[in-house]
Amino acid sequence: MQLGLSQLIDPRLIPLVDSTREFYEKRGVGRGPSGWSELKSIRDAVKPPAPSSPPAVVEVAGHGDRTVPVRIHVPTSTAVKGVFLDIHGGGFYLGSAAGNDVRNRELADTLGIVVVSVDYRLAPEHPWPAAPDDCETAALWLAEHAADRFGIRRLAIGGFSAGATLAMTTLVRLRDRGIAAFSAAALQFGTYDLSGQTPSGRLIADEYFIEAYAGLAPDRTHPDISPIYADPANLPPVLIMVGEEDILLRDNVAMAALLSVGGVDVDLRVYPAAPHGFTGHATPMASAALDDLHTWLDSQLGW
Numbered sequence: 001m002q003l004g005l006s007q008l009i010d011p012r013l014i015p016l017v018d019s020t021r022e023f024y025e026k027r028g029v030g031r032g033p034s035g036w037s038e039l040k041s042i043r044d045a046v047k048p049p050a051p052s053s054p055p056a057v058v059e060v061a062g063h064g065d066r067t068v069p070v071r072i073h074v075p076t077s078t079a080v081k082g083v084f085l086d087i088h089g090g091g092f093y094l095g096s097a098a099g100n101d102v103r104n105r106e107l108a109d110t111l112g113i114v115v116v117s118v119d120y121r122l123a124p125e126h127p128w129p130a131a132p133d134d135c136e137t138a139a140l141w142l143a144e145h146a147a148d149r150f151g152i153r154r155l156a157i158g159g160f161s162a163g164a165t166l167a168m169t170t171l172v173r174l175r176d177r178g179i180a181a182f183s184a185a186a187l188q189f190g191t192y193d194l195s196g197q198t199p200s201g202r203l204i205a206d207e208y209f210i211e212a213y214a215g216l217a218p219d220r221t222h223p224d225i226s227p228i229y230a231d232p233a234n235l236p237p238v239l240i241m242v243g244e245e246d247i248l249l250r251d252n253v254a255m256a257a258l259l260s261v262g263g264v265d266v267d268l269r270v271y272p273a274a275p276h277g278f279t280g281h282a283t284p285m286a287s288a289a290l291d292d293l294h295t296w297l298d299s300q301l302g303w
Contacts, residue, residue: 082301164190232262243274
């Protein structure tokens with residue numbers, strides 16, 4: 001069997017390469033903050049998120065002695081056929097569940113699913129394990145209450161960048177509890193090694209967000225921090241989406257291989273000329289990727 005990167009790229013995406021390259025030549029590709037003061041400046045410059053219509057329902061999810069705020073979007077005109085737990089990105093230090101309201105409302109109405117987004121605590125004020133604790137709390141709440149709250153037990157989970165990392169961590173935590181409530185995971189360009197030991201991990205080893213999030217951890221290869229080191233056994237089907245120009249490409253491919261040899265059903269999609277975070281940008285390549293995401297989720301949560 002021969003396997004090359006080009007074989008992981010759908011030929012239908014090739015016509016979108018030139019417009020994608022042109023977009024990023026004008027936009028540029030940046031790096032994260034170098035320290036606390038720069039991080040604070042980035043936070044201060046963030047505009048309030050656009051509201052969705054209808055707006056999200058905001059409430060507190062709880063399990064045991066833990067609670068976490070969540071934002072809930074219920075489809076407006078169709079019967080519910082599944083629930084998607086969305087974990088926002090932002091390098092563990094930025095972003096909010098509200099920032100995904102418009103996209104999550106569209107997802108809810110397009111696929112006929114409930115979308116629940118987690119407002120997990122951010123670093124450096126709340127370093128690991130605060131964020132995975134919050135995501136696990138929301139996942140356990142859904143596992144326990146989705147049937148009586150939304151009339152459905154079919155659950156999926158997913159996230160964008162740091163959100164994909166936390167989604168994988170959450171799946172592993174639930175698996176280790178003996179809970180198999182989630183039937184699918186859609187992961188967009190996750191950060192799977194924060195220890196600086198894998199090829200992609202070494203490229204981002206000096207990024208401030210790692211120190212902010214995992215700086216107090218005695219071992220950054222702990223699977224709860226760097227899920228590339230987790231045992232993949234008995235996880236649900238996974239979609240992994242990553243750009244060809246993403247600094248994290250190699251670790252996303254490695255994660256797909258790890259899951260596959262562990263017996264997990266994996267769908268790996270590589271998008272040409274696309275850097276990290278590309279699905280959040282206004283390009284035809286992003287639109288194609290989001291269509292793929294919707295199609296895959298629909299196939300996993302469909303009747």
